[in-house]
Amino acid sequence: MAHTQGTVYQATWGKRDTQLILPTNSSLSVTLSQDHLRSLTTARCITDARPDARDRLWLNGDEEEIKEGGRTARCLEEMRALRRKVESSDPSLPPLSTHPLHIASENNFPTAAGLASSASGLSALIATLARLYALDDAHGVSTSDLSRIARQGSGSACRSMFGGYVAWEQGERADGLDSVAVEVAPASHWPDLHALILVVSDKKKGTPSTAGMQRTVATSALLEHRIKHVVPARMERISRAILARDFDAFAQETMADSNQFHAVCLDTAPPIFYLNDTSRAIMQLVAELNRASGRALAAYTYDAGPNAVLYVQEKDVRTVLDVVLRYFPQTRASFPDPFGTGASPTGESQVG
């Protein structure tokens, strides 16, 4: 079992190699605490399998096809190959690598709606198989090795193998060995920083991330500009802001990057719209709140979907939640009040 959730605030959008999943630019994300949003994945080796038994995967209760040569299949292959290596070096281990796998996973947050379920789900899958197969430091397998495999399942999953603030360095090699996730700071570095998840819509998005990205790479001139002239310096600034716990700088970079990412989506032909009117109203509300306060109270960011992630310092969580709930009244509370007062429903906003 494993649970991980990665929320991207600097979008990885664009791949230079779609097989190995090598990105056109570096990126950075925050892995949220597993207490709130998570993928819960269970894997089992079918040791008494019939000859026609095969690998199977259930996602949120429905079976998903594992396409031959597809990404999930490639991840399973790579994990089996590592297990085979470990088995051949330690004959006391049972030959698990020969058995079919049955895998079940459940996300407790919307799937394919721009809250990084692919990053969460694929990193949980790799972490789960690593545990089942005993692929750990004791057997010569590092988290970085696992992260490289997770990357081939879903690019952003390479970051979510680590906790805290994680960069994905694009790398230069054609084989992708230097396209790796590295921790910028552990989660404990900035305990004061909270993420409020505002679920605007839990519907599956119209354009899946992979298809959208390929279209952007093929058609957007703005993406070229972003990759060459914006992202490298922004990676530096955002890493510095995190290390210095400089919320104002962090907020400025985060919102600017989200805006440019969605501008790139609009610059794609045909255009991709991930934000909706509610998303944009939240952006305006945050901008107005920050302006009226004379400092950044909240920073919004949207990945490939309409749902907002608001970063807020602990001292401002109550204020920001009050304002959000005033403008977007909730009809049902699907999460408990994060302050445990039970007084005001938090709707689908969530402190992570």
Ligand code: ADP
């Ligand atoms: P998102 O914005 O949620 O990351 P994507 O389009 O990038 O949306 O990816 C969604 C896909 O990720 C799903 O259709 C599914 O194939 C895969 N996925 C999501 N959650 C899981 C999970 N828990 N386990 C395995 N695969 C998952």
Ligand code: CO
């Ligand atoms: Co995704």
